[in-house]
Every structure is written in structure tokens, then in C-alpha cells.
Amino acid sequence: MNAIPSVFPHREPLLTRRQLLQVGGIGMLGLGLPQLLQARAPSGGSARRGEKSCIFIVQYGGASHIDSLDPKPQALDAVRGPYKPIATRTPGMQIAELLPQLANLSDRYCLVRSMTHGNGGHDGGMHICMTGHSKPTAETPYYGSVMSKLRPATRNIPSYVWLQNLAGDVQPRYLTGGFLGAAYSPLRVGQDLDNPSTPGFRVTALDPPKDIPADRLVQRNDLLTSLEPASTALMQKESPASMRRFQDRAVEMVTGPDARRAFDLERESAALRDRYGRHPLGQNLLMARRLIESGVRLVSVTAWTGVPAGEKFNNVQTWDMHGGSLGGIFGKSQHGLGWALPNLDQSVSALLIDLEARGLLDNTLVVMAGEFGRSPTIGNNGRDHWPACYSAMLAGGGIRGGSVWGASDAKGAYVKDRPVSPEDFGATLFHALGVTPETRLGADGFTRPVSEGKPIAELFA
Numbered sequence: 001m002n003a004i005p006s007v008f009p010h011r012e013p014l015l016t017r018r019q020l021l022q023v024g025g026i027g028m029l030g031l032g033l034p035q036l037l038q039a040r041a042p043s044g045g046s047a048r049r050g051e052k053s054c055i056f057i058v059q060y061g062g063a064s065h066i067d068s069l070d071p072k073p074q075a076l077d078a079v080r081g082p083y084k085p086i087a088t089r090t091p092g093m094q095i096a097e098l099l100p101q102l103a104n105l106s107d108r109y110c111l112v113r114s115m116t117h118g119n120g121g122h123d124g125g126m127h128i129c130m131t132g133h134s135k136p137t138a139e140t141p142y143y144g145s146v147m148s149k150l151r152p153a154t155r156n157i158p159s160y161v162w163l164q165n166l167a168g169d170v171q172p173r174y175l176t177g178g179f180l181g182a183a184y185s186p187l188r189v190g191q192d193l194d195n196p197s198t199p200g201f202r203v204t205a206l207d208p209p210k211d212i213p214a215d216r217l218v219q220r221n222d223l224l225t226s227l228e229p230a231s232t233a234l235m236q237k238e239s240p241a242s243m244r245r246f247q248d249r250a251v252e253m254v255t256g257p258d259a260r261r262a263f264d265l266e267r268e269s270a271a272l273r274d275r276y277g278r279h280p281l282g283q284n285l286l287m288a289r290r291l292i293e294s295g296v297r298l299v300s301v302t303a304w305t306g307v308p309a310g311e312k313f314n315n316v317q318t319w320d321m322h323g324g325s326l327g328g329i330f331g332k333s334q335h336g337l338g339w340a341l342p343n344l345d346q347s348v349s350a351l352l353i354d355l356e357a358r359g360l361l362d363n364t365l366v367v368m369a370g371e372f373g374r375s376p377t378i379g380n381n382g383r384d385h386w387p388a389c390y391s392a393m394l395a396g397g398g399i400r401g402g403s404v405w406g407a408s409d410a411k412g413a414y415v416k417d418r419p420v421s422p423e424d425f426g427a428t429l430f431h432a433l434g435v436t437p438e439t440r441l442g443a444d445g446f447t448r449p450v451s452e453g454k455p456i457a458e459l460f461a
Contacts, residue, residue, distance in 0.1 A: 053365070053433075055299050057367065058369070059370030064081075064374035068098075069099075069113065070408055071083070081330065083098055084097045089104055090402040090404075093404055099345045100345065105352055106401070109402075110404070110405060111404045112405045112406055113406045114419050115369065115391060115420050117421065122169040122170050123171055132427070132451055134423060137179075140178055141180045144159075144161075145184040145186070146180070146184075146450060147160065150439060153296060160184070161187045162175070162301075162302075163301045164189075165190065165192065186300065188205075197284075197306060203260070258294070263290070265287060276347050277346045277350070280316075281305045281344060286354075289351060289354055289360070293360060302316055305318050307334045308332065321335050321340075322335075322381050322382045323382045351366065352396075366395040366396050367392065367394055367429065369391075369392035392425070398432055398460045399432065399461070400461040401461075405420070405459060423453030425453070427452075428459060
């Protein structure tokens with residue numbers, strides 16, 4: 001069999017045609033990009049007007065609903081906590097006093113105060129939260145993976161991005177595509193102190209392999225173009241034309257400016273960066289807005305609010321707050337509401353205003369939820385994990401602002417009215433993003449519906 005000379009014969013070994021084909025397209029280019037680009041080409045091949053996107057703000061650790069979105073001013077001291085409720089722009093709706101900016105924006109969002117499930121562990125609760133299934137399997141994919149499968153990005157940009165890591169209390173399922181496969185896993189940007197709020201931060205995920213300069217990637221891609229389609233397992237699943245587009249997009253993403261520009265916060269004004277807040281949540285949400293504007297379909301943002309000056313970094317589980325003293329849940333440390341809520345108030349309100357000003361809010365669903373809430377009674381351990389009843393916030397994407405769905409009881413302990421299961425919450429999210437819950441999914445592509453719940457139609461304007 002004839003050998004094909006390398007583009008750079010002084011640096012590359014000779015490969016036979018069979019060996020070259022067995023390398024398999026993207027692997028030959030030196031790009032490990034399944035988490036950047038979905039192997040399936042976008043259906044239709046071009047962007048459709050009105051396509052929906054989502055920013056999912058993940059309150060990792062479980063935020064106290066009673067001290068934020070569902071205050072109980074008439075309850076006993078051991079339940080209501082130290083924060084007073086304040087009026088919002090919406091008559092009859094109150095939230096905690098540490099969220100004044102969000103109070104003034106209540107006409108932009110809906111509060112869901114009747115979220116409920118049965119798993120009080122961080123790992124199990126997070127898996128439920130991010131899949132929309134009460135009893136997910138280990139391989140059940142997260143919302144972003146499903147969206148990147150069914151509604152992939154139509155520009156040369158990743159479909160699914162996760163900003164900021166989760167800590168070790170959960171298994172790293174969020175980095176996978178579940179049963180959909182690695183091609184539908186997210187591009188993760190930021191880990192611990194290496195995040196966009198750190199001076200000098202840069203996104204390295206788009207860098208080509210150190211031993212393969214960008215010009216060599218282009219040369220290799222040109223060489224692939226001249227070869228007949230490979231009959232590898234990957235090529236058997238995709239048409240040659242589809243894989244050709246995938247290869248071209250991969251090279252363009254690494255060598256071109258578009259994707260890099262989307263992640264570059266230096267292109268934003270200092271005033272806007274200040275408005276979002278120079279803490280991790282603020283800068284990650286600003287980056288999320290840039291990504292959505294650039295065509296990313298779903299961005300998950302770990303709602304880590306950073307570390308107060310002079311305090312040593314612990315972990316990114318901002319909302320896993322224990323300890324009933326001022327040094328615990330009600331304090332101003334990195335795991336205290338006195339620190340976390342003002343930062344969240346600043347950054348989420350800035351996001352909503354920014355999306356609206358840019359004409360993006362109608363087509364961008366903003367979700368804020370954690371894996372559970374916190375217990376109604378304050379003890380020596382503060383408020384403990386509490387999945388029986390908690391709150392979420394929904395904005396944009398057709399959601400009717402200035403509204404409240406469901407209610408908790410007088411203590412915020414259990415759902416009093418209109419419970420929302422993980423399935424119904426997930427179905428509502430998919431509905432807002434233009435995916436019907438009955439859409440077939442599964443490892444084989446059709447045996448499971450996207451969601452077994454029903455969308456809450458009343459949430460939509």
C-alpha cells in the first residue's frame with residue numbers, strides 16, 4: 001500500500017492511507033473537541049428566527065428559600081430568621097431584605113415556591129435538579145446535553161457550556177453527556193480560583209494542542225479533505241458531508257476568532273463589569289450573556305459568589321450553609337447569606353437588565369434553582385438540607401413576570417398549594433425552549449420521552 005507523505009515530513013512519521021483513515025477525522029487533526037462541538041450537524045443547517053436559549057443559575061449547595069425568595073415574617077423566630085421581608089414591584093409579593101434590586105425587578109420574573117422532591121443529598125439532589133427526573137439513572141443526561149442534542153448551536157460555537165466547577169460533594173456527571181454520549185457534554189470553563197473574576201484569567205479550552213500549531217491544523221484539515229470518507233464507527237453514524245462540516249467547524253473554532261471573542265470579557269466596559277460585580281458569579285453571568293448572544297444554546301453557571309477579602313478559599317459550594325451563629329448561615333463569610341445574597345442580588349439583577357436592554361430576554365430563559373432548600377427550623381447546625389419544599393426563579397423565555405406559582409405552608413416546610421415535581425419543572429423548561437416533552441430521546445434515540453412531566457402552562461404570558 002502506498003504511503004502518504006506528511007505535510008511536515010521532517011516532523012511527522014509516514015502514514016499509510018489505511019492508518020490515516022483509521023485515525024478518524026478529528027483525531028488526526030489533534031483536536032479533542034467532543035465537548036466543544038456536537039458530532040451531529042445542526043438540523044436544517046441554518047439558524048431559525050426565534051430560537052430559544054437558557055442560562056441556568058445553579059445554587060449549588062441548596063439555598064435557603066425562607067431567607068431569600070419565600071420569607072415567613074409571621075413565623076416564630078426559630079423559623080423566620082433574622083432578615084425582614086421587603087415589598088417588591090409586584091403587589092403582594094415579598095422577598096428577603098438582602099435582595100432589594102431583585103425586588104425592584106419582580107415584574108421580570110416568576111417565583112415558584114412549591115418545588116419538591118425526596119432526595120436530601122447533594123449528589124442525588126443535584127442529579128434530580130439538572131435532569132428533571134425524580135429518579136434519574138446514573139446515565140440520565142442534564143438539560144444542556146439534551147438541548148445540544150435536539151437544538152444544537154447553528155453558529156461556530158459550543159452548544160452547551162458550564163461556567164465554574166461543582167465541588168467534590170457531587171459526582172462529575174455534569175461534565176458528561178449521560179447516555180447521549182461525550183459529544184453532548186459541556187465545555188467547562190473555570191475551576192475554583194481560576195475563573196473570570198481573577199485578574200489575568202484567560203480561557204484555554206480553545207487552545208490547540210501545544211505540539212500542533214494552528215497552521216498545522218489547517219494543513220491537516222486540507223489533507224483530510226482530499227481523502228475518501230473513512231468507514232470508522234463514527235463515520236457510520238454520520239454522513240460524510242456531516243462529518244466534513246464537523247471537522248471544518250472544529251478547525252475554525254480553534255483557529256478562528258469567533259469562539260474566543262465570545263469568552264473575552266475584556267471586550268466589555270469596566271462599568272458593565274462593575275455592575276455585574278467583580279466576584280465569580282457576576283463575571284460568570286456576564287460571560288454567560290456573551291455566550292448566549294454568540295449562539296450558545298444553554299449555559300449553566302455555578303452560583304459561587306467568591307471569597308470575602310482576607311478569607312481563605314474553601315470550596316465553590318456557596319449555598320451549603322451550616323452553623324446558626326453569625327459566623328455561619330447568617331454571617332458574611334463565603335458560606336454566609338450576608339455575603340452571598342447581596343452578591344447574587346447584584347449579578348442576577350444586572351443580567352436581567354442587560355438581557356432586556358439587548359433584546360435577548362424574550363428568547364432567553366433564565367432559571368435559578370438549587371438541588372433543594374433549607375430546613376424551616378434553625379438549630380445549632382443552622383438550616384439543614386430540605387428537599388420537601390423550596391423555591392426557584394424563572395425569567396424570560398416567555399415566562400409571565402410579576403407572578404408567583406405555588407405556596408409553602410406557614411413554616412416553609414411543605415408544599416401547601418400546587419406542587420411542582422422535577423418532571424413538571426423539567427417539562428416547563430423544555431416547553432419554554434421549544435422542545436415538547438413528548439419528543440423522543442434515549443440511548444437509541446427514541447425509546448424515552450424528553451420529559452415525563454407536563455409543562456405548567458399558567459407560567460407563560
